[in-house]
Amino acid sequence: MNSPRTFTHVDTWVFDLDNTLYPHHVNLWQQVDARIGEFVCNWLNVTPEEARKIQKDYYLRFGTTMRGMMSLHGVRADDYLAYVHKIDHSPLEPNPALGEAIAKLPGRKLILTNGSVDHVDAVLARLGLATHFDGVFDIIAAGFEPKPAPQTYRKFLADHAVDPTRAAMFEDLARNLTVPHALGMTTVLVVPDGTQEVVREDWELEGRDAAHVDHVTDDLTGFLGELSPK
Incomplete structure (x- = not known):
């Protein structure tokens, strides 16, 4: 079995939005x-x-x-x-600790989401994270082909000039990490913390032990904090 990929070479940090940059149990x-x-x-x-x-x-x-x-x-x-996307975003609360952890990561930070830019903007505004990202690749940029379609990742990499072998991807759905891992990215699955009730389909919570998942965390802020230069 191969060892999980590390982060020492990473200069582009790619994040999903929903249930990744905010906790699953918010149930937004x-x-x-x-x-x-x-x-x-x-x-x-x-x-x-x-x-x-x-x-x-x-x-x-x-x-x-x-x-x-x-x-x-x-x-x-x-x-x-x-x-x-006409929803109430008020359950989301500012997360300055996550913002600080993201800011300390070396290199670019991008969002790759099956949602729309309008939804991204609303979520980041509530979380207080809007200034921490260098770009967004949404479902419109993807030509309405959602993850996990391989062409969506390839278009994202091309549009933002990302070298996948120097990138890390953070996602809440294991199936959305299959292609990134195959392309050479270090992959991180963000899972519920286990103390709060979450409303998800069973298949959405699977895949923690999949070969294409390098790392698993239920605390994104803490995980990123360990990666950042002290």
Whole structure:
């Protein structure tokens, strides 16, 4: 078995947004999840129960429910994103300790998310992290092809001139780390801390022992603090 990759060579730090830069138990994504269900229900004129099944099926098969709705039902991305991201961000609280840990990392810090820039901006504003990132690659930049599609990572690397062998990726879904690891990135899975209830699908919490996961943490701030130059 190969040893986990380290961070001594890393000069680009890539972060997912939801359930990565804020704790799982905030359950902010639960609000988005409910809005997605409403959108599917209204667009397809089905019961909430049927909409839920369709939503989760598309999420698993296409990477996002939006991709499935676009591919199979002609939904416009702008309409979808505007609806599902209309949520209350107030559960998020400023996290100056995380900001300090990110600021101390050597090199660039980028966000790679299946959400929209508008959602990223709202989340970072609440967390007090907006000044700590050098760029955002969102679902629109990805041509609406979500992670874990290989072409999405390749486009991200090209657009931001990232050498994957000198980059680290932080994610809350293990399946979204498969391609980054294959490309040469050091991978970190961010998991719930185990003390608070989280609302997730079972498959979303799997993969801690996967070969493409180099490191696992339930405390991103503490983990980054150990990496930063003292």
